[in-house]
Every structure is written in C-alpha cells, then in structure tokens.
Amino acid sequence: MPTRILPAVGDADAVRSITTLLSQLPDAEPVAPVVDSTQLVDTLARLAAESVDELPEVVVVHERIGPVPALELIREVALRFPAVGVILVTSDASPGLFQAAMDYGARGLVALPLHYDELASRVQAVAAWSVGVRRHLGAGADVFTGVGGTVVTVSGAKGGVGATLTAIQLALAAQASGRSTVLVDMDLQTGDIASFLDVQFRRSVVDLAAITDISPRVLADAVFRHDTGVALLLAPGEGERGEEVTDRAARQIVSALRSRYEVVVVDCGAQLGGAGAAAVEMADAALLVTTPDVVAVRGAKRAVRMWDRLQIRKAEETTVVVNRHTRGTEIQPHLIQKITGTPVAGTAIPAHFKELQGVVDAGRVHELDNKSTVKQALWALAGELGLVKAREGAGAHKGGGRGDRGAVSFRRRRELGP
Structure with a gap:
C-alpha cells in the first residue's frame, strides 16, 4: 500500500x-x-x-x-x-x-x-x-478527528453590538441539541459571560496559560459546568491578568478544548489581542457581529482589513452577522456585505431589545423565552453554521438546525455560492 x-x-x-x-x-x-x-x-x-x-x-x-x-x-x-x-x-x-x-x-x-x-x-x-x-x-x-472539534469565534465590530449575547446563545443552541459544548470568554480584560449567566467562579482561562500539556483532568478543573450543561471557561476576574494568556497559550487551550468538545464557541470581544487573534486564526468559522449603523459597519470594515493585513483571516473566510436589524434601516445586509467584502450570514438578528431587557438586567440570558424572536433568530444562526445536531425528521429547535456537518462545511457552502 x-x-x-x-x-x-x-x-x-x-x-x-x-x-x-x-x-x-x-x-x-x-x-x-x-x-x-x-x-x-x-x-x-x-x-x-x-x-x-x-x-x-x-x-x-x-x-x-x-x-x-x-x-x-x-x-x-x-x-x-x-x-x-x-x-x-x-x-x-x-x-x-x-x-x-x-x-x-x-x-x-x-x-x-x-x-x-x-x-x-x-x-x-x-x-x-x-x-x-x-x-x-x-x-x-x-x-x-476528535469528538467533533468545531470552533466558532464571535467578535464585535465595536463594543456593545451584541457579540457576547450571540456567543452565549450559539453555545446554548448547540448544547440543547445534544452536542457537548464549551463557551470560552477570550475577552480577557472586559469579559462579561459570567455576569450574563449569573455565575460565581474561582478558576479562569488564565489557570491554563502556563501549562504546556493540558490534560483532560487539568481542563476539567478549569471549566465551570453551567446549569444548562454548557461548559464555561471564563475570563479572569482581574482584567490585568489577561496579559498572561499569550497567543501561544491560546492556541494550546483552543486545541485542547476542540479535542474534548464537539463545539467550541469563543467570545473574542471587540478588542482583538494576541490570544483572540490566535483563536480567530484557528477557527472553523469566524463571526464578526455588527449593527446596521455607520459607526459599527465602519468598525467591521476596519476589523476585516486588519485581519487580512495581519494574515489572521481572509475577508472571504469571515462571516458578518447583522444584529438589531430592521427592515426600515438604510443599511441593509446586502450593503454591509458590499462595504466589508465579506459574506453575511443569512440569518439577521431582529432589533427587539424589550425581549432581552429582563433577562439581561437579571444576568440570566439563558432563561430567554423560547418565543423570543431574538432567541429564535440566534438559534437559527446556530443551525445555519451547522452547530445544531439535527434530530431525525426534524430540526433540534424551532428556530434552527439545517444539518450536522459543522462550520467547515458551512464555509465550503459559502465558497460554492447559493
């Protein structure tokens, strides 16, 4: 042979x-x-x-x-x-x-x-x-091929566009469909996942930064198991310690996670440091969240160009997600696609903050009502990315699930066109 x-x-x-x-x-x-x-x-x-x-x-x-x-x-x-x-x-x-x-x-x-x-x-x-x-x-x-190992990063075009909420709901959708899922807060100075999910934690991603051989036991000690079943690897409580997570450490951590979980969702925040850049570079799908306003779209364009210049990610391999979308706004997804030079996700997230206000204020966004149009759209996005494991004869959730082929297949579909 x-x-x-x-x-x-x-x-x-x-x-x-x-x-x-x-x-x-x-x-x-x-x-x-x-x-x-x-x-x-x-x-x-x-x-x-x-x-x-x-x-x-x-x-x-x-x-x-x-x-x-x-x-x-x-x-x-x-x-x-x-x-x-x-x-x-x-x-x-x-x-x-x-x-x-x-x-x-x-x-x-x-x-x-x-x-x-x-x-x-x-x-x-x-x-x-x-x-x-x-x-x-x-x-x-x-x-x-590991357990599944699909890595999706979520970055913001600027602060406040909804990247963290997007990352959380993608992870919840994947976990609810039966995939083992870990949610990583790589927004190392200002990460808010713990606040959004109302958890108190002792260990963080920093505890893995200096370890060169991350064993399953070491990994298990660092993650926090949320009530929803999603594993959490959180940003440090002291933001200055985020500098301990180098790009090399980030690669080791993401590699270890993708070998233990079917889906790895990484919230990279809006300020991309070395660790976040390493995660984006390794990702099967890299999402850039923007809102349909001039400031955010310009921020998305700058981020895409910077990633390309630094050889972190090519524009055609980055997917823009439009959050707080309304039909009446002048800046529609097709215009954002033209401005940024990237594909735009087929699922746009509607602008219904009233649905979110209660759970955001309570720090329990995992309790967002299933009838919420925002939740339905975000879970549909999870299906579009291939993060949702489809049940036989039906999607895993009313709002999502278009197959089980993972984000690599999603990227290949985009390259082939509609």
Whole structure:
C-alpha cells in the first residue's frame, strides 16, 4: 500500500526540493503540497470529514511554514489528527530542537539540506507508526478527528453590538441539541459571560496559560459546568491578568478544548489581542457581529482589513452577522456585505431589545423565552453554521438546525455560492 505524504511548505524552492525527493521514495504517494498552516489544517479537516482513511499517513512540515509557527502547527495537527505522523524539516538539528519537536508531537526530524537516505528512513518509520496506530485502534478510528472539534469565534465590530449575547446563545443552541459544548470568554480584560449567566467562579482561562500539556483532568478543573450543561471557561476576574494568556497559550487551550468538545464557541470581544487573534486564526468559522449603523459597519470594515493585513483571516473566510436589524434601516445586509467584502450570514438578528431587557438586567440570558424572536433568530444562526445536531425528521429547535456537518462545511457552502 503506498504511503500518502502531504508536504506543508511555504517557500517555492523548498517545495520543489522536497516534492522531488518525496516522489523518488519507494511506495510513496506525495499529494499536492499546501503552502501555509491554515491550508494544512483545513485540508486535513476536509479529508477527515469524508473518512479517516482519507488522511495521509505522513505530513512533512517545513520550518518556515506560516503564519502559525511550525512547532505550534505540529501540536495542533497532533492533537486533532493523532494518527497522522508529522516530520519537521529544519536547518536546526540540535538536540534542543529535536526534544522540543518531540514534545510538540512530531514523530521525526530531518535536517536541511535534505538527503535522500535520511528522508527515506524517517518517512518509512513514521508511516509504519501511523499504520500501526490505525490498525491498533481499528473500529475506533473515529477518534482521529476528535469528538467533533468545531470552533466558532464571535467578535464585535465595536463594543456593545451584541457579540457576547450571540456567543452565549450559539453555545446554548448547540448544547440543547445534544452536542457537548464549551463557551470560552477570550475577552480577557472586559469579559462579561459570567455576569450574563449569573455565575460565581474561582478558576479562569488564565489557570491554563502556563501549562504546556493540558490534560483532560487539568481542563476539567478549569471549566465551570453551567446549569444548562454548557461548559464555561471564563475570563479572569482581574482584567490585568489577561496579559498572561499569550497567543501561544491560546492556541494550546483552543486545541485542547476542540479535542474534548464537539463545539467550541469563543467570545473574542471587540478588542482583538494576541490570544483572540490566535483563536480567530484557528477557527472553523469566524463571526464578526455588527449593527446596521455607520459607526459599527465602519468598525467591521476596519476589523476585516486588519485581519487580512495581519494574515489572521481572509475577508472571504469571515462571516458578518447583522444584529438589531430592521427592515426600515438604510443599511441593509446586502450593503454591509458590499462595504466589508465579506459574506453575511443569512440569518439577521431582529432589533427587539424589550425581549432581552429582563433577562439581561437579571444576568440570566439563558432563561430567554423560547418565543423570543431574538432567541429564535440566534438559534437559527446556530443551525445555519451547522452547530445544531439535527434530530431525525426534524430540526433540534424551532428556530434552527439545517444539518450536522459543522462550520467547515458551512464555509465550503459559502465558497460554492447559493
């Protein structure tokens, strides 16, 4: 059986060098290379969604891959696709880097410049390991893709547009439909999820920031189980401690969560720091909430352009959600789409604050009445994103549920058009 090898190389010269050598290996089947970290993870997720057997046995990661650093990328691949063997190609073959690569989940390291014998030996060993793991797991191969691992980030075009309420209701909808769900408050200085859900907490996301190997037990100690069943990982009570959550820590935390929960909803707030940017970059679906007014839409446009410049997220991979929508406003969703250059969610959230005022003032937005048009729209949005597990013969909720394929499929549908 041929060994499928997926190169992840950003440099054009390195691509030619690596693919030429790989094509010469016995029983090797190199596949089309990917040029950055986002494309690698998306490719593996797409293949895993079709069938675990479609995943390559070996992934070769070049040290200059970007925008996510090579070691961080290796950690994410190892966590999400644990039967895929990863080889790091690097000019630094020191014992220190070798140990770091192994700690991050690599199965081998090959030094630059490449030599046929060394590359062939490493690929053969890693492929044999991958085949052995899959054979050992047998019928349990579904674990390769994790529990589900759909990550959705919710950011605000500016403060006060409703990003936190949106994130909470998306998480509630996913949990109510039968998906294990965690809601993360990555608005590290001013996060309000605890206040919206009337919870007192002792631990926060900061408690995971300095831990390099987040075990299930450590994760369980950090999350708070809400009465609704949603797991909560909250922002610190002392906002200044939010600086302890670096972009590297955020990647580790999100990766650990997506390996334990079917749905991970991350509230990134309106001020995107390093941790929030890392979450947006990793997300299967990145939502940007705006209201249909000039100030908010301009804020959305600035955010989209900034994410693109910083290579956090391309405009076409960002979905704008219109909150407080009315038919009478001059700024309608189609105009927002034109201004921001992004897709706009098909579900707009109506402007009915009176429905929300009581539960917001009480800090119990999870008790919002099922008849609320705002709740129905937000749960319909959850269905549009694929977060709601459809029941046989019916949606999981009156307002939502258009399938069970996850946010990656949602993004593919947008790329294909209506």
